[in-house]
Amino acid sequence: MMLKIGITGNIGSGKTTISKIFELLGVPVFFADDAAKQVMISDTLLMDEISQAFGGNSYFDDGTLNRKHIAAIVFNDELQLKRLNEIVHPAVFRAFDQWLAGKMDVPYVLKEAALLFESDSYKICDKTILVTAPLELRIKRVIDRDGLSRNEILNRESKQFTEEKKKALADFSIKNDDSELVIPQVLQLHEVIKSLTARH
Ligand code: ATP
Numbered sequence: 001m002m003l004k005i006g007i008t009g010n011i012g013s014g015k016t017t018i019s020k021i022f023e024l025l026g027v028p029v030f031f032a033d034d035a036a037k038q039v040m041i042s043d044t045l046l047m048d049e050i051s052q053a054f055g056g057n058s059y060f061d062d063g064t065l066n067r068k069h070i071a072a073i074v075f076n077d078e079l080q081l082k083r084l085n086e087i088v089h090p091a092v093f094r095a096f097d098q099w100l101a102g103k104m105d106v107p108y109v110l111k112e113a114a115l116l117f118e119s120d121s122y123k124i125c126d127k128t129i130l131v132t133a134p135l136e137l138r139i140k141r142v143i144d145r146d147g148l149s150r151n152e153i154l155n156r157e158s159k160q161f162t163e164e165k166k167k168a169l170a171d172f173s174i175k176n177d178d179s180e181l182v183i184p185q186v187l188q189l190h191e192v193i194k195s196l197t198a199r200h
Contacts, residue, residue: 003108003197004100004124008116009131010163011156012138012145014176018131019112021186028103030096032113032121039091040065046091053087054080089119107197117161117169127196129189130170132163133177 007022007029009015019029039046041064051058054073058066074081096111103109110129116122133141135157142153167173172192174185 001197002104002106003126003193005108005110005193006116006122006125006128007110007112007131008114008122008128008166008170009133009176010138010160010166011114011153012140012142013131013133014141014182015112015114015131018174018176018182018186019110021183022110022190025186025190026106027108027110027190028106029110029112030099032092032096032111032116035095035099036088036092039095040088043091043094046088049087050084053083085119093124107194115160117166122169127171127193128169130163130166130173131176132167132173133175137177 007015007019009018016031019031023029040050041047047059047063050070054070057069060066070084074084100109108126111121111125113119113121116125116128122128138157139150139153142148143150172189174182174189176182
C-alpha cells in the first residue's frame, strides 16, 4: 500500500531542498504551500468562499487574486488569518486528494508543508519527517535567500511550533546542518520508508 509521508521543518530548515532530493529518487512530492496559492486562483468553490468572507473585491475582474486587499485584512489580525486558513485548508486537501489519485503505482508520496503539525495536516499522514537545523543557520539561509531582516524571520519563527515540540511529534528527522551529510540521510530514510510500505 502506498504511504503518505508528511515532511516539514521550521523556516530555513531546508524542507523544500530535501523534498527535491526525494523527488530525484522518483518520489512524488506535493508542495502544499504552493498548492494553497494555486487553489486560491483555480478552485471556484474556494474563490466564492473567499469573496463571501472578505468581500467581492478579493478578486479582480480577470479572476486574479487581489493580494493587497487580502493582505491588508489578514496581516496583523490573527483571527482573520485563522479564518482565511480555515477556508483555504479544505481546498488544499481536495487538491491533494486529486493529485494523489494519479499516483497509485508508487511506494510512497511526500506532502511538504510548513505548518504540517500546526495545522493538523499530519493527521492524514502515515508517517512524518522533520528537517532540523540550528536557528542561527536557518536565519542566515533565509537572509541569503530572501533578504528578510533578522526580526522578520524571528517573527515568522515565533508563529511556528518549536523544533523541540515538532521532534516529539515526528516519526523521523533529517539533520540539515553542517555536521552531517544530508544525501546519505535521505537515501537511508528512503529505504526505511520503502520497507515500511512493503510490510503494509
Ligand atoms: P521556508 O520555510 O522558509 O520556505 P525551507 O525549510 O523550505 O524554508 P529551503 O528553501 O529548502 O528551506 O532552504 C532555505 C535556503 O537554504 C535555500 O536557499 C536553500 O538553498 C539553502 N539550503 C538548504 N539546505 C542547505 C544545505 N544543506 N546546504 C546549503 N544550503 C542549503
